[in-house]
């Protein structure tokens with residue numbers, strides 16, 4: 001089977017981010033035929049149609065192009081005040097603009113990690129709704145919410161919780177199946 005390209009996006013800019021650690025763990029258990037790239041939202045400016053009219057800034061263009069080129073997209077995001085971080089929403093807003101809105105028709109998998117006991121379930125539901133707006137095709141199940149994240153990663157950000165690893169293995173199987181069904185270019 002030819003290789004598939006998957007891009008990963010973390011909704012956290014924090015160097016010690018549990019969500020980025022979760023994304024990086026998932027990237028290590030993707031099948032061998034996957035070409036994986038992590039896209040950064042760190043340098044994306046606040047959305048402004050005046051800036052857009054002058055041309056997409058470099059960080060925005062790289063983000064848009066990375067999504068457009070992908071067969072599938074994984075977004076791993078914290079929940080901030082019951083929704084997604086503004087920085088992630090801002091990046092998605094940039095990606096949604098014409099020509100060729102980047103997320104449209106793309107298979108997307110969502111995951112979240114939180115230091116709280118709900119694992120970011122409310123934020124992830126909001127992200128699902130935003131993905132609806134940008135016409136992404138989000139995998140419904142299985143769902144992954146990594147609660148009490150501080151107990152599941154070590155001080156170096158390595159995932160240590162076996163139950164979570166087992167769930168993620170099943171998640172990746174389902175996600176690759178989803179991408180194969182929907183995302184093959």
Ligand SMILES: Cc1cc2nc3c(=O)[nH]c(=O)nc-3n(C[C@H](O)[C@H](O)[C@H](O)COP(=O)(O)O)c2cc1C
Nearest residue numbers: 012014017018019078079080081082114115116120
């Ligand atoms: C501004 C802010 C708001 C937060 N709101 C929530 C929240 O609504 N629900 C939740 O479970 N955790 C919330 N948290 C805690 C985050 O789950 C925790 O900081 C987590 O480690 C952030 O993800 P990261 O480690 O990937 O940066 C909030 C954190 C911040 C900084």
